[in-house]
Amino acid sequence: MDPTESDRPQVPLKAKERAPKERVPLIELQVREYISTFLWLSLLFGLTAGVEVPLDTSPKAAAVSLSKAPWVFGSIQYLLQRWPAWLSGWVLPLLSMAVLLTLPWWSEKLGGRLTWIIFLILSLVWVGLTFLYMLMG
Amino acid sequence: MGKQGNNSFMGHIRPRQIMTGALRLRATFCLGGFSFLAFLVLTITGVLLLFFYQPGVEAFVSLSELNSVLPYGGVIRSLHFWAAQMMVISVFLHMVRVVWSKAYRPLRELNWITGVVLFVLTVILDYSGYLLRGGQESGAAATIGQALFTSLPGGQALATIFFGQPSSFNGSTLNMYAWHVFILPGVLGFLQMFHFWRIRRDGGVRPL
Numbered sequence: 137m138d139p140t141e142s143d144r145p146q147v148p149l150k151a152k153e154r155a156p157k158e159r160v161p162l163i164e165l166q167v168r169e170y171i172s173t174f175l176w177l178s179l180l181f182g183l184t185a186g187v188e189v190p191l192d193t194s195p196k197a198a199a200v201s202l203s204k205a206p207w208v209f210g211s212i213q214y215l216l217q218r219w220p221a222w223l224s225g226w227v228l229p230l231l232s233m234a235v236l237l238t239l240p241w242w243s244e245k246l247g248g249r250l251t252w253i254i255f256l257i258l259s260l261v262w263v264g265l266t267f268l269y270m271l272m273g
Numbered sequence: 274m275g276k277q278g279n280n281s282f283m284g285h286i287r288p289r290q291i292m293t294g295a296l297r298l299r300a301t302f303c304l305g306g307f308s309f310l311a312f313l314v315l316t317i318t319g320v321l322l323l324f325f326y327q328p329g330v331e332a333f334v335s336l337s338e339l340n341s342v343l344p345y346g347g348v349i350r351s352l353h354f355w356a357a358q359m360m361v362i363s364v365f366l367h368m369v370r371v372v373w374s375k376a377y378r379p380l381r382e383l384n385w386i387t388g389v390v391l392f393v394l395t396v397i398l399d400y401s402g403y404l405l406r407g408g409q410e411s412g413a414a415a416t417i418g419q420a421l422f423t424s425l426p427g428g429q430a431l432a433t434i435f436f437g438q439p440s441s442f443n444g445s446t447l448n449m450y451a452w453h454v455f456i457l458p459g460v461l462g463f464l465q466m467f468h469f470w471r472i473r474r475d476g477g478v479r480p481l
Contacts, residue, residue, distance in 0.1 A: 207358075226425070239385065243375070
């Protein structure tokens, strides 16, 4: 081997150019983790500085007629305003959760593509209802 | 710490070398890591809020004082709020990514179930935090939750355990405080550690 060859600094290959099973030192991942952490914290501080979080209406103030839920339960609240409590508050959320929990078995029975479609429909319905609640109340 | 071999917990979570495939952004989109980062921010800001916040009838007053009088109180409260919302969104998007990349299939089904439980716990934590705001909105949200519990057979006892005795003007109670500050985050933290350990054990890319 040419002795000068080993002295030459090795240019690291980009991740895409390497075989996916090739092993690399952890530091390469840590650098990416630090950059993502910085970006995520920037977004968090940006939201904190830019969007004020309001307080609730004081309990000692004149009573305001409210039927309110945090946005994470907006979808359930939207259904509760229209359908019976047992259906919109228990049956539909628990059924959806049961489908989510059994997704690996659905995949075995129906295949990955159909399972993805089931998951997508379920997600879009709940996310859609959340947006409906937030926009229409 | 001693030698971080593959048998130690840290060596398992943070091995000295990793597969190149784990470096690709598309492998995880960092969403699991973002969720954990949010949990860390929530823990730190939550502990700081504990020094001033008082549950129960004083909840709203202590929160408005914290927000407007205490130096940086409003900033800490805002950080806590936004980190919570970002955690709910990133956990959900993480689930979408897992289903898209078919990472829920056997032999990883146990970790998928753990992930779904983590998502549900995150949503419940967000709800319990909303009730601790102690105003009329939180009272209304507590009333709805209570009504849902009491509609079940034997639900009155469950409602009392979870909600305590909230009024329609104030959802903050000692029970809700205990759930939000100790029980739910404790279970969530433990399950997260289990989740991370299982990801490595099932041969997935290490979490970002």
